[in-house]
Amino acid sequence: MQTVVIVLHLMIVSALTVVVLLQKSEGGGLGMGGGAGFMSSRGTANLLTRTTAFLAAGFFVTSLFLSWLAGYEHKPGSILDTAPVSQSQPAGGATPVAPPASGGLLDSLKQSEQPAAPAPAGPQAPRSQ
Secondary structure, three states, X not given: OHHHHHHHXXXXXXXXXXXXXXXXXOOOOOOOOOOOOOOOHHXXXXXXXXXXXXXXXXXXXXXXXXXXXXXXXXXXXXXXXXXXXXXXXXXXXXXXXXXXXXXXXXXXXXXXXXXOOOOOOOOOOOOOO
C-alpha cells in the first residue's frame, strides 16, 4: 500500500514540476514562445493554473497520507514495561565489562584493559606454512 502511494506521489511531484516550469513568468521561463499554439495565451494560463492547483492538492493529500501511514504502525511503548536484555554475549564477540564492585566506571575500565602485543621492530616477511 505504501509503495503504491509513494509511486503516485512521485508521479504527482514530477508532473507538478513540469507544469510549473511550463508556466510563463515575467522573465519568460520555459513557457516562452509565441501565440502560435492550439490555445490562446489566456486559455493556456488558465489551464496551467488549474492543473497546478489540482496537482498541488494531490501532493498535499499524498504527503499527509504517507505521514499518517508511517505513524500508524509506530506504537510508542513504555521503557518500564520491557524486560531487561541479558548480557550473555554482546555483538562483535567482545567480552562484557562487569559492573564495578567498588569505584567508578573509569576504575572498571582500567582493570579490564589488556596489554597489547609489542609492535614489530621492522617490516616482516610473510612466513610460509
